[in-house]
Amino acid sequence: MLHITAARHAQLFRLTQRRLQSGTFTACPYHQAKEGSATVMAQGAMEHCPVVGTTPHMGCPVEASLCDRRPPTMLAMVSQMGKSQLSAYVAATALAGYVIAGGTAPLVAAAVTTGTMLQSCSANTANQIIEAPYDKLMKRTCRRPLPMKFLSPQAATAISGMELTLGTGLLYCVSPPAAALGVFNWFLYVCIYTPLKRVSALNTWFGSIVGGVPPLMGGFAVAGIITPPVWLLATFLFVWQIPHFNGLAFHCRRDYEAAGYKMLAFYNPWRASFYAVALSVMMAFLTLVCPTLAGMEVEGVWYYSVTAAANALMIYKSLLFHNEPVRHCRGCFVFSYVYLSVVLAAIMLNHIQPMHLAQRAIDYVAAEATEASATSSAVVSTAET
Template sequence: MKKNILFINILILIGFLLMAAGGLLQQTGAGLNCPSWPVCYETSFTVEGMLPTFHRILGLVAFIFTIIVTFSIRKSTTDTVLKKKALIPFFIIITEGGLGAVSAIYKLPTLVSICHFALSIFYICSLVNLKSLLTETDIAQELIEKFKKGYKANTRNGILFCFALVFIQAMLGLLVQKSGAGKVCGLGVEDVHLCVVQGLGQFSFWPPINEGQLNMAHRFLGILTILISFYFSTNVVVLCRKALNSSFAQSLMRSTSLTLVLLSVLAFTAKKLLQFENRDIFVSLHFAAAIIALFKLWTINKMLEDLESKMFPSGLHTLWSDLVMLTKPKLAGLVMVTVGVGILLAPKPIGFFKAILSFFLVQLVVMGAAILNCYIEKDVDAKMERTKDRPLPAGRMKPIVALVYGWVCLIISLPLIYFYINPVTSYLAAIAAVLYLYAYTPLKQKSPTAVYVGAIPGAIPPVLGWTLVMGEMDVMAWVLFAILFVWQLPHFLAISIYHSQDYGAASIKVYPNQNGMGPTKIGIAAFTVVLAIVAIMPYVNGLNTKVFAWFSFILNLAFVALSFVGFFKSDEASQKDWARNYFWASIIYLPLLLGSMIFFR
């Protein structure tokens, strides 16, 4: 394990170097000097000329080390959770490399750079997660009791919130840099709350042009991020002071103290950026401080997670964590990814902040439907192992709180979507919520055909993204609907195989329990073939290029092959393993297909 930890540390260092090189590529525009891939031909022997080659060599080294770490961990452990998590950085770096390649070859837009940057962050966070799993945290019982006395329930939630804020700020900062919005407003630090639009001479809290609005949003969110991050980081410092004689507390204190220093550097460089003094130098320092702060916050989060597991073996639940749990964040996250795909695929332009507000309002609809589903199914959830710890079946929250919470989300969001965005999107969102809550949810306990009814509201989110921009249903909206509708059917059939006992205990009717394993496996294979046919429709309808058609063909060929593997599994254990693998493959398949629709247009 020590060897794996050493390799992970090397990979984290390489990851930072890759991000630093990537930042310089963006800042200098050197990436545009090398349209070939993977080798840069006719490279000039200057810093800008060699930078793309250096970046790609680092990427290759990272890829090789990631393969070594992934398969070394999988070979040396029997822990299934650790084996799965070891694959995450491997898949991320493959996706990163693919994005880098298509970006270099096709000169793809800012969106690709932002996705590439986000994946880099997720990659290093996945390495920190692996390191945390491989490292034994040894804390004496008396120290655990000391920590427990001074521990605030929302300490770790606060650090996670800070991480999210810094992440959003980093994404926004990259967008400011790529769009040229960083040089739009400039008054100096005395008027940080105002923008003077260059050439117009207008002083404004919220300027009329998009670039100015982006600049001011980055400023205001930056101030909020620094203040909130200082507050929660200081709470961790106070916690550490209660047990400074322990190596764990000292390590946590070092990470937190460094984070506070980095936050100060962020504030200092932001001030210098507003003064336009040696701008390039301070952009680089600002970027580096933000990235390191991100990963220190994530490291603090993992350390607090380890500490919580020792202080509260049965789990620590707070009001805020329960409110988040009710929204089913993993499911909601996947749903919102498909909404985002619909927005990005739509051919009409949409204002950045209108898109953000629209996205947020649809998120409220998704949250409201998920919360009310938890309210309706609280008794059913209590019977299933994987859901019995939710706030309502566990008794940590009164049902009336969830009922009001869910309806408030829907009552706020649907009218605003109707009046601010367009009626079509509001109608579709309402239909999705009603079908999910009052058709699919009760039908689950009556018939396995509920999977077809549930696939309708599940297929509407990408259509919502499309209509947010277009304001109407057209051929491509129906194509998006068809892809998501068909994808859900084998996806949920696979879930019903490896969770068949849970569903049986809760009296939820699913095909494996009602019709047997044979017909269920036939259904998975048949629907996967249908999905492969539907997935080529964007090319047939002229939205995507031949590159997409070939990518879709290869992707679907692999997915169809996996669906037929089930016919060669006869015992229950191997069938469940196959179904679980198919489920995870479907999770990987969907963003790859939808992402290729965005990139190969």
């Protein structure tokens, strides 16, 4: 088995050399950035790309993967640049804000969710356009479409503009204030947070503001105002960003440092992990104590049981990260997604329990009927006059 594996690696390396010499694809962007030339990769005496591994007989893993596959489809590249999975979480937080504010119209909820996701995808694409020269310096990002030259910056700009236009238009149809807030959040992410990453370690706090805005957009879509429970959810998401991102930043600290980003994770790892613990405790306070203070109707023991268990595990993961950051940084980062999913689901289910949902639907239909009746009466009176 080892002999077969070694033979396979050698075959991939020879194929890589031939394809590099023939010019059928460019070399690994990480390697280009480090060595300054794609031709160096084709030389037999050259050590392979230092991104991963130390196996002397194997070529750059990025080049080896290119030997086995063609460039991704346009849909796959659009999804990768827009960070579709992350954008789906952003859209879910906007939906949570809509539900908490008392929204019951399915079409409006769909418009808020889709519009927010499109705006988020646009912001992420614009971010990758700006950071393309630095993405090629990092293992985590060097395979993105722009560093790999699968897509031109002009095409990426067109995609970002189209997503922003569609998302803003969709939000404007249901709530102009929500659409305006989404555009502001796009500007904050692309024009403030993105360049600040290379200037100050405070960039994480500005990025956290971006994460707290989508629930406010969902709240605006209900009645044009933001209720205290929606503000509470926005505050929770602002706080959640810090332990979430600090775990990622420490895990990728060498990448960020190589690309010139200013992250607390490698300037002061102890403080970064301490913030994760402190803010995990704060999230427990926000989800267990503050809902009642904010006027939320918390029904049943199940909500407190689920959120208490989720918060206990999040605090535990943060403590592990603080005590052994090298070993547990990624675990804290990954679990933060699980934690967020559980808490958001608990909050929304608490607001859409069958009896409450039915009552809200009845109230909504009654209000629509009353408005329609008043309009009809006004029309009849005008006609008689």
